[in-house]
Amino acid sequence: MWDFPLFPDQASVNAPKLDALMLFELGVILFFTLMIALLILGFCVRFRRGNPVDRSHAPTHSKAMEVAWIVIPLLISVVMFAWATRLFFELYEPPSDAVQIDVVGKQWMWYLQHPQGRSETNELHVPLGRPMKLNMTSQDVLHSFYIPAFRIKQDVLPGTYTSLWFEPTKVGVYNLFCAEYCGTNHSVMIGKVHVMEPADYEHWLAEKGSGPSQAEEGERLFVQNHCAGCHRGSQIVHAPKLEGIYGKPVPIQNGDKVEFATADYLYIRDSILDPKKQVVAGYEPLMPSFKDQISEPDLLKIIEYIKSISNANANTNATPETAK
Numbered sequence: 001m002w003d004f005p006l007f008p009d010q011a012s013v014n015a016p017k018l019d020a021l022m023l024f025e026l027g028v029i030l031f032f033t034l035m036i037a038l039l040i041l042g043f044c045v046r047f048r049r050g051n052p053v054d055r056s057h058a059p060t061h062s063k064a065m066e067v068a069w070i071v072i073p074l075l076i077s078v079v080m081f082a083w084a085t086r087l088f089f090e091l092y093e094p095p096s097d098a099v100q101i102d103v104v105g106k107q108w109m110w111y112l113q114h115p116q117g118r119s120e121t122n123e124l125h126v127p128l129g130r131p132m133k134l135n136m137t138s139q140d141v142l143h144s145f146y147i148p149a150f151r152i153k154q155d156v157l158p159g160t161y162t163s164l165w166f167e168p169t170k171v172g173v174y175n176l177f178c179a180e181y182c183g184t185n186h187s188v189m190i191g192k193v194h195v196m197e198p199a200d201y202e203h204w205l206a207e208k209g210s211g212p213s214q215a216e217e218g219e220r221l222f223v224q225n226h227c228a229g230c231h232r233g234s235q236i237v238h239a240p241k242l243e244g245i246y247g248k249p250v251p252i253q254n255g256d257k258v259e260f261a262t263a264d265y266l267y268i269r270d271s272i273l274d275p276k277k278q279v280v281a282g283y284e285p286l287m288p289s290f291k292d293q294i295s296e297p298d299l300l301k302i303i304e305y306i307k308s309i310s311n312a313n314a315n316t317n318a319t320p321e322t323a324k
């Protein structure tokens with residue numbers, strides 16, 4: 001039953017880099033801790049009462065020593081800072097070709113959605129050697145997505161999206177934990193990450209038959225929730241077109257001023273759940289709220305759909321300039 005490795009597998013590109021930094025810091029800490037402890041002990045013994053040692057001319061200060069204890073720790077700290085900062089940017093900047101998987105945490109399970117259409121709970125299948133990006137949100141309380149073997153951990157928050165990325169370097173099965181106390185069954189909010197050979201992964205993706213992709217499923221929801229009625233060139237209701245908006249600045253009416261917001265996941269999500277919050281300049285605040293009507297996984301599918309029509313029609317100019 002002893003399954004408590006002190007040092008988890010190094011199974012991602014970033015794992016050895018993170019371990020190197022941690023070992024360096026641990027080394028610095030051990031060195032100074034031991035040095036100070038041994039000096040204290042040594043002086044205690046040497047200058048104990050009754051020991052006949054020369055106690056005259058005790059130095060009151062030493063310039064060389066003062067310079068040393070300022071300069072040496074400063075240099076070590078600067079090295080740690082530069083090293084860690086560089087690593088931080090690598091850890092938080094996913095490669096542009098990373099494949100995105102949407103993650104929804106809820107009491108007490110993980111829901112994971114692959115772009116090709118397959119979804120899973122508490123299991124994540126990924127191909128070896130391909131960078132993967134996780135786009136995560138929570139349906140209820142704070143959770144935290146943690147894969148020790150990949151050395152990645154990130155809080156998962158309700159009402160917004162956070163992300164993580166990794167590139168697996170070793171085929172195998174690894175632990176997936178929730179690392180934030182999230183209620184009674186927090187301890188069972190665990191799962192497995194399966195790193196597979198790319199060919200096996202393709203097989204796995206196709207196992208459930210060629211169902212709709214995530215974006216296609218999103219389009220179905222888009223129509224089913226009557227979004228299409230207004231947002232697809234309705235003659236009766238005047239609503240912004242959505243082709244090409246993803247990732248672009250959107251003009252927002254704020255009193256007399258027009259401000260710009262970027263149409264990212266959070267913006268689109270807020271526009272669906274709280275449409276009156278940010279009204280696109282030139283439009284009336286007519287859209288009803290879909291709060292509590294669409295689940296988090298379905299919201300993500302709809303956003304993936306809107307994203308897909310932005311990528312497919314990258315040249316479509318859908319800014320509402322024409323509306324004025």
Ligand code: CUA
Nearest residue numbers: 143178180182
């Ligand atoms: Cu979810 Cu702890």
